[in-house]
Amino acid sequence: MKLFLYFSEMIGMDVLDSQGQWVAGVHDIAMNPQGDIYPKATELIVRRGFLDKEYARVAWDDLIYIEEEVRLKTSAAQMVFTKDHPRCDFTLRRDILDQQVVDTDDQRVVRVNDIHLLRVENLIYAAHVDVSLRGLVRRLGWTGPVDLLVWFFRRQSPYLTLEELIPWKNTQVLPKLGRMKSVLKLDVTKNKLSGIPPAALADIMQDLDIFARVSLFKSFDAALQNRVFTDMPLARKEELIDQLEEPEVAALIQNIPADEATDLLMKLPRAKTHQLLRLFGLEASKKLRKLLSFAKDSAGGLMTTEYLSLKPDATVADAIAKIKDNTDFPGSIFFLYIIDDNHKYLGTTSLRRFINAQPATPLLRTCYPEDVHVYTEDDIEQVALLLERYKFSSIPVLNHEGILQGVITIDDVMEELIALVWSKYKEKL
Helix, strand or coil, X not given: CCCEEEHHHHCCCEEECCCCCEEEEEEEEXXXXXXXXXXXXXXXXXXXXXXXXXXXXXXXXXXXXXXXCEEECCCHHHCCCECCCCCCCXXXXXXXXXXXXXXXXXXXXXXXXXXXXXXXXXXXXXXXXXXXXXXXXXXXXXXXXXXXXXXXXXXXCHHHHCCCEEEHHHCEECCCCCCCCCCCEECCCHHHHCCCCHHHHHHHHHCCCHHHHHHHHHHCCHHHHHHHHHHCCHHHHHHHHHCCCHHHHHHHHCCCCHHHHHHHHHHCCHHHHXXXXXXXXXXXXXHHHHHHCCCCCEHHHHCECCCEEECCCCEHHHHHHHHHCCCCCCCCCCEEEEECCCCEEEEEEEHHHHCCCCCCCEHHHHCCCCXXXXXXXXXXXXXXXXXXXXXXXXXXXXXXXXXXXXEEEHHHHHHHHHHHHHHHHHHHC
């Protein structure tokens, strides 16, 4: 008796009753995922008929053995067949096979092509998930000819020598959530998942379908959700928030950079944007309403209100302390803006200009000699020209009273310019 077998080897296996008469074929296995590290089989789901399919469930205690066939203790007359697949909390075929798995070693999404089962006497446990190409070939029943073909052309192929099995104990079944159509399985604990850079997680999520994406996203803690959401493309953000409750969306949007929050809110239906703004805190709502009032392709529409500023009497020591206190700041920490008590703009300095100055040096002395700024209604071309001319990576945005309204970083300008150029290019195609 083999200690291990694959689930694909059991699918379709003949099921014989206590009299040795054929009654059905193996269709699925119901498991108990709770309690044990390796879930144990609880019921066998069998099926008969080709076009007019019927299903029956068999308690695992009613099995005599599993070899080339499955032999039951009960007679066919005792089995109850129905047209519908029996309702089970968790089955291998329905809930695991073909599901997506996050591989944290290679930081990619892979598919479960087969399930490696451990047999202890007459009991079956799920031991590994098989994510290899060979697992898929096995399911299709093409192992013999495909193996021979690969061996003939490339005997040392990883396809023949490398097993890609993920231990079940390193997986985590995520609960079905609302409109979820399936369960996503992870090969990691939450702690291990949090070790993947948020940008890499955002890339991984792009490979998942929307249901699995939401399931994975909801498994993150709030801090990781904010970081991953920030790194997701705008289109993916839109898809995700369609699946989340409004309070969840409001919490996310309030924790991403203001310019990205504005871009996202501009994409949403007007009614939804207003509904979300009502859920924000007063300060956040006021800030975002102001940004939304500017045209999208103007300096006001591009800017963010997140920047570091200091008063005119600040010293270099104050500036260094400010940067040290804001290492997690979502905006640029390399540029500092000097403003008075009325928020009037007085100058811009940067870490490069004051890092070697004496700590007691007034920060105003280190400001750039050129007064480089734009106004809220200036267009993106004017902003881009100034950034290129002065080689700045950030530029202040003022109103006509000289009050600092926000700043624009070069990545925001580049993102908008690339989208603009691409749209013009597509028009010519």
